[in-house]
Amino acid sequence: MKESEMGGSAPKYRLSPANTLFVILNTAFMIAFVIVTLYPVLNTLAVSFNDGTDALRGGIHILPRKFTLQNYKTVLKKDNLMVGAWVSVARTVIGTVTSLLANAILAYIVSRKRFLFKSQLSLFWVITMYVNGGLIPVFLLYQNLGLTNSFWVYIIPGMVSAFNMLVMRTYMQGIPDSLEESAQLDGAGYATIFVKIISPLCKPVYATVALFIAVGQWNSWFDAMLYNRMSTQYTTLQYELMKLLSSVSNQGASAESMKNAASAAAVTPTSVRAAATIITMLPIVCLYPFLQRYFVAGLTIGGVKE
Structure with missing residues (x-):
């Protein structure tokens, strides 16, 4: 044997x-x-x-x-830096939650086989990924809508993303239709199916998209310069650090960037730039390990079809 x-x-x-x-x-x-x-x-x-x-x-x-x-003291003592940090945290949290919710609802709608206009809407959103109205028309639109010089210019325009919506739609299309059909036989409506059946199964893709949105919101500074340049209460951390890097790069050890330093000779543009880079990337580096286990699954499983 x-x-x-x-x-x-x-x-x-x-x-x-x-x-x-x-x-x-x-x-x-x-x-x-x-x-x-x-x-x-x-x-x-x-x-x-x-x-x-x-x-x-x-x-x-x-x-x-x-x-x-000393490098970190120079960066952290910069004017408006704490205000910018709070605004960046607020826009990251609120922007991630609202954008994830909006994209998830749209993805659920266009992933349903009974929805008549899912192909046309999907094509419309794909076109927006390649064509836009331009910087000046967008600025004038935001100005007419009252979004300039306000916090909501960071939230409302980015609530819907064609790329994120399509990623979640593809993932939802891979969920068996039998789950939805059995829930409908028990009397569940579309809202109940989305909240209690679809969303729990979409945790991997939700975590992946949430990471995309959070990184984009945290690293964004161009919108602050365009729409809230004159409103210091709505400045962001990235915009303040960008101004700091520009000042130390153009002026060297300028009086403005070194005024709070105990020893100006110990701080240079290179060292300040390195400290600002670490401060910028630290929150995302701390967040990523909690979402890493969903990251690969959210991108790969969404591309698998039955």
Whole structure:
């Protein structure tokens, strides 16, 4: 009687020399890829914690040579920075929730087989991805709608995204119709089906789209410059950091950017730029691990059709 039939352990699978070589090369490639990807981030982090004057000598890799917090103090003491941070947090949270809800409802509507105009609406939204009215007409439209010099210019125009809607629509089309039909036989309406059946199954694609929206809202600064440039109460963190980077790049160690520093000689445009970059990316880096497990599934499963 064979060992496997007697309840013993099955013999271990041995890789062929070719497969062993492939595993070794693949592992080496992935390690090299991770190093190449992480090195710029770690280098920027090291420069941000290094003395600015010392950083001009070069030779800094992933560890600061002369540790200091002066670069972050210079950035964090900038005028309107805290106001911009609160506005950025508010627009990211509110914009993500409202946009996710609007796109999910539209995606559910156009994914239903009984909806007559789903093809025409989908084509209409696809066209908007390639054609727009231009910067000046859009500005005049927002001005006539009363969106300029207001917080809602960050929220309302971005509530519907053709790309995000199509991603969620494709995912919803992969959900078996039998689930909806059985719910309808039990007397459930479309709203109940969307909330209690479709949405729980769409958590992966919701998390993926939410990450897209949150990153876009957090990193956006151009709309603040266009529509709220004269309203300091609606400034954003990214816009304030952009102005800081522009000032230190154009003027070097200017009096404006260095006025709150304890030692102006220890801060340079390069070190301030590195500190501003780390501050900008930190919230998204902290958010991504919580959504990472949904990220790949939300993009790949949505493209699978029965």
